[in-house]
Amino acid sequence: MSDATQDPPSAPAVPPKRLGRVALVGAGPGDPDLLTFMAVKALQAATVVLVDDLVSDAVLALVPPSARITYVGKRGGCRSTPQPAIERLMIDAALAGESVVRLKGGDPFIFGRGGEEVESLRAAGIEPEVVNGITAGLAAMTSLGAPLTHREYAQGVVFVTGHPQKNGPGIDWPQLAAAAQALHLTLVIYMGIRNAEHIQHGLLHGLPASTPVAVIERASLPTQRQCLTTLGALVHALHEHGLGSPAVVVVGDVVRGVRAALREGSASAG
Known part of the structure; x- marks a missing residue:
């Protein structure tokens, strides 16, 4: 006869969702031959890519077909995605476990708003990788x-x-x-x-x-x-x-x- 007072079995623990990664990658001036090895590796590992307006199609050709590409162009005098919205997209994708690349023309830290994005990511508990590009x-x-x-x-x-x-x-x-x-x-x-x-x-x-x-x-x-x-x-x-x-x-x-x-x-x- 079973013990009627026995506690029901507990549900199996759900493992916490793995935090994704974010890399701010410099795409250089446009020629894909000027990319660093680190930049190419980051692109090939990406599941989400947020792309600047000035990144060339030849560089984007290195992104895996399975990756989701979102254009968030920032260009003077033209309509562009607000900076807070770009930062939110990066954070949300990383929290969902994605491998995120923020792909910027030139170098992320030379007039690329990379400093602002690093600060926003760190405030959300995400430590990004920065990959320099030729400015x-x-x-x-x-x-x-x-x-x-x-x-x-x-x-x-x-x-x-x-x-x-x-x-x-x-x-x-x-x-x-x-x-x-x-x-x-x-x-x-x-x-x-x-x-x-x-x-x-x-x-x-x-x-x-x-x-x-x-x-x-x-x-x-x-x-x-x-x-x-x-x-x-x-x-x-x-x-x-x-x-x-x-x-x-x-x-x-x-x-x-x-x-x-x-x-x-x-x-x-x-």
Whole structure:
């Protein structure tokens, strides 16, 4: 006879759901050959990929067909997914056990909002992996056969955004130009095409109008175009060549190396 007071068997314990992983991956300037091995491995292990607007199709071809790709483009002047919504998508997918890749053009930590996303993920108890990518400013000058620093021409390089945060302090272009002149610095301006006239006007307060400038659109891609000009003629050159975003503007004497490379036939100006 069974014991009527015996407790019923307890239900088997449900194991807690495994926390997924998140990697912020730099896709570089667009050419898939410039990806790091770490970036390729992260892409191939992904189950969810959140993609920036400027990531090339050739890079996306490395994502497994089984992965879910969501486009969350962030591009100045265009409609884009709000940053808090992107962070929420990453967190929710990781909490659901997914292997998440946040795929960004260039490098996540150079004007890629990677710092904001890392902070948001850590606040949710998720420690992300960050995979660096070649930033567009470096790839752009390399594609023209010239460096960003040179012992004779530039003792340092400054990466600066030409599209500062709305209602933020903005960039003091005259002061930056004065520093570049005094310290022999190369200025690499991201997202500067839209504000080119304002930037040109500010830089001319501290740099000569004859300062060499290179503008490189879609660096490293088959559709890359570029022009060589001077600071005084920058806005005119942009209109003349029809260059637009995404483009990098490089200001400084290192651009003389581009002209030397052109004379040797190792690059072409469009």
